[in-house]
Amino acid sequence: MKKKLKSLMTPFEKFFAWEAASGLVLLACAVLALLLANSPFADAYAHLLHLPLGIGSGALRLEMSLTHWVNDGLMTLFFFAIGLEIKREFLYGELRTKAAMLLPVCAALGGMLVPALLYSLINLGAPTAGGWGIPMATDIAFALGILSLAASDAPLGLVVFLTALAIVDDLGAIIVIALFYSSDVSLAALGAGLLAILGAAALSRAGCKRLPLYGALGLAAWGAFLASGIHPTIAGVLLGLTIPAAASPETSLLHQLEERIEPWSAYLIMPIFALANAGVSLAGAALDPTSPLFLGIVCGLVIGKPLGIYGSVRLVTRLSGAPLPGSATPSATLAAGTLGGIGFTMSIFIANLAFPDEATLAAAKLSILSASILAGLLGALLFRLAGRNAAS
Secondary structure: OOOHHHHHHHHHHHHHHHHHHHHHHHHHHHHHHHHOOOOOHHHHHHHHHHEEEEEHHHOOOOOEEHHHHHHHHHHHHHHHHHHHHHHHHHHHHOOOHHHHHHHHHHHHHHHHHHHHHHHHHHHHOOOOOOHHHHHHHHHHHHHHHHHHHHHHOOOOHHHHHHHHHHHHHHHHHHHHHHHHHOOOOOOHHHHHHHHHHHHHHHHHHOOOOOOHHHHHHHHHHHHHHHEEEEEEEHHHHHHHHHOOOOOOOOHOOOHHHHHHHHHHHHHHHHHHHHHHOOOOOOOOOOOOOOOOOHHHHHHHHHHHHHHHHHHHHHHHHHHOOOOOOOHOEEEEEHHHHOOOOHHHHHHHHHHHHHHHHHHHHHHHHHHHHHHHHHHHHHHHHHHHHHHHHHHH
């Protein structure tokens, strides 16, 4: 029995190690991007990001800027990894039973709805009202990275809870992107993309483990989604959900693929995304701390996230009589909820979709960076205080 439990925990332990270390790499790349955007190399940095790159020829040629290739192309692999993570959690992890998923799912919903509501109230009637999805996100890498540094002795159950919450949060963000941040949808192209995904699902149901077939169908789905007006990264998530699993996680193609892709996603794709998107000129961005945009993002992430997560946890545990995650103290649970306010990767991704205007987007990115730093520092401080209270 112990051997079986150990084997079931191994994928999570590896995932936690990847994400925690990735958070530090991500932070370094975000700082580097800011330095480049505010250095003598700023023009060269901007020119590189807007450099047009194309593949194919004639009617089949696709040309986009380097930034778009990163956000629409490379990030599809990141979302594919998210799809694998979601499926793994529902099959083998914290979300595999209704009882187990109740707390992280409710906490994630509270942590998405309260920030979105706060942002919407603050930006009611403002041109920036469409950015309500920005503070709904949690950056799992940053959150786990700070957790590993500030609370290395945190109960495993609390770590698993925060991870499961962030994965459900990612699922919610994906749904929001698909439903509310897509425009001028071509039903014909969307139908072609869904047919490719259904083809991958049929292969999975037949027990096929030939990766080139899944890759070809995934590429076809990506191209169709790009043409449809639905963000092409959604194709990556859907493809990840079709990858076949097995009764034992170690023997499944799902687990094998996640082990191969997760390090690339954590240490290459996300850092490149940070380098391409976190570089904001402090001189050129008109950041007004009193603006609805800034207040909505900061209040949503720093106040709304912990309020929604912690409030949902307390409500569910009181109604069900269940203990707090990992039998943690209320203050440690609040600290974990506060780390949920680190938006960064997914928040910036949604901001790119919400604000085509470069000035507004730059202000949104600075707001996200400010809010994420505040949430991280506050969460670390709360964990330290919780540790002192527990020791006294």
